Amino acid sequence: NAGVTQTPKFQVLKTGQSMTLQCAQDMNHNSMYWYRQDPGMGLRLIYYSASEGTTDKGEVPNGYNVSRLNKREFSLRLESAAPSQTSVYFCASSEDVSQPQHFGDGTRLSIL
Amino acid sequence: SQQGEEDPQALSIQEGENATMNCSYKTSINNLQWYRQNSGRGLVHLILIRSNEREKHSGRLRVTLDTSKKSSSLLITASRAADTASYFCATDANNAGNMLTFGGGTRLMVKP
Numbered sequence: 001n002a003g004v005t006q007t008p009k010f011q012v013l014k015t016g017q018s019m020t021l022q023c024a025q026d027m028n029h030n031s032m033y034w035y036r037q038d039p040g041m042g043l044r045l046i047y048y049s050a051s052e053g054t055t056d057k058g059e060v061p062n063g064y065n066v067s068r069l070n071k072r073e074f075s076l077r078l079e080s081a082a083p084s085q086t087s088v089y090f091c092a093s094s095e096d097v098s099q100p101q102h103f104g105d106g107t108r109l110s111i112l
Numbered sequence: 113s114q115q116g117e118e119d120p121q122a123l124s125i126q127e128g129e130n131a132t133m134n135c136s137y138k139t140s141i142n143n144l145q146w147y148r149q150n151s152g153r154g155l156v157h158l159i160l161i162r163s164n165e166r167e168k169h170s171g172r173l174r175v176t177l178d179t180s181k182k183s184s185s186l187l188i189t190a191s192r193a194a195d196t197a198s199y200f201c202a203t204d205a206n207n208a209g210n211m212l213t214f215g216g217g218t219r220l221m222v223k224p
Contacts (some may be wrong), residue, residue, distance in 0.1 A: 004154070026178075034157060035214075041216055041217075041218045042116075042200055042214035042215050042217055043155070043200070043214040044214075045211055045212070045213075048211065049197065052124070058211065059213075072158070083192070090154055092154075092155075095157060096140060097211065098143065098212075100157040100160055100203045101155075101212065103154030103155045104153045104154050105152075105153050106152075106154055
């Protein structure tokens with residue numbers, strides 16, 4: 001039982017490049033989330049999907065887009081990467097909103 | 113903005129001692145959750161306490177909630193070196209659409 005799987009684990013981009021971070025969960029959860037974590041800080045919500053077919057902005061959505069491809073998969077896209085988007089990105093899922101969340105191990109993204 | 117703020121930011125104790133971490137928040141909540149994050153890994157859910165509960169236990173963990181003071185504490189008894197991690201509180205605020213808002217975390221080091 002893999003839980004929440006994120007790919008890739010590491011990535012280096014140049015400013016202006018685009019990239020999609022992938023996330024898949026095998027727990028049949030309805031809700032999925034994308035967070036970013038910067039050094040010494042807690043997590044900040046970028047986008048979330050309360051249920052299949054819906055997506056909503058979180059606290060820091062600028063510069064990002066998401067797609068809830070199906071119930072299992074939720075991707076995060078950076079259209080034109082900027083150095084300020086250097087961070088560790090975490091995907092999470094839960095049965096429903098407000099329920100405990102299960103996290104992947106993160107994607108470490110550096111933008112030069 | 114961070115709804116929850118942990119205190120202290122860092123804590124170093126000897127194995128066998130108890131560790132207490134505190135979390136304060138600003139607005140009324142539905143529930144408060146505590147998570148652990150080991151270095152380089154995703155967050156792991158520890159315990160959820162609802163706004164109408166005052167105390168919950170799970171193994172060596174004890175969580176209290178004081179809604180009048182808008183604060184919570186996490187007590188880890190008889191700490192072990194394996195408890196070394198960062199601990200985050202996350203609030204499910206009434207005015208946040210059931211989204212979790214994470215604090216900045218407490219970094220706990222348990223020395224063998």
